[in-house]
Amino acid sequence: MGDNKRGREKQADDEERRQQEREVEEARSRADEAEPLRDDPTGQLGDLDEALENHAYPSTTNELVERYGGYDVETQNGEASLEEVFASTDDQTYYSADDVRSRVLGLIHR
Incomplete structure (x- = not known):
């Protein structure tokens, strides 16, 4: 293929098509992966989040x-009660809802 306008356009079109194919293949291969954690953990514990926000600390x-x-x-395996999540831990003191949230998320390996 010569270095002319038609050849360069074909190369560009081919590269664009290959890039689209790579993106589709990557999306397919990642379809079964768990959703990543959000940067802001607030709201990840459902109704418990609001209760923790309104709770008096330390606790x-x-x-x-x-x-x-x-x-x-x-x-990752469905749902668990807060009691089940904390069952394997020692009693510790928490100073804020963020402390509790971080501990719970760490225990459930999210």
Whole structure:
């Protein structure tokens, strides 16, 4: 293929087509991946988020479980109650809703 206008246009068209094919293939290969975490964790725990925002701090794990243990949070394997999420942890003190949220998200490996 010579270096002329028609040849350059064909090369550009071919490259554009190949790029589109690569993007489609990448999208297909990533379709089964879990959604990434959002940069802002606020709102990721459903109804529990609002309850945590309105809770008085400091508070302990045991106090939170006693009050909100029945709230369900979404995990990689479905849903679990806050009580189930905290079951494997020791009692610790939290100073804000963000502290609790970070701990819960860490425990459910989101």
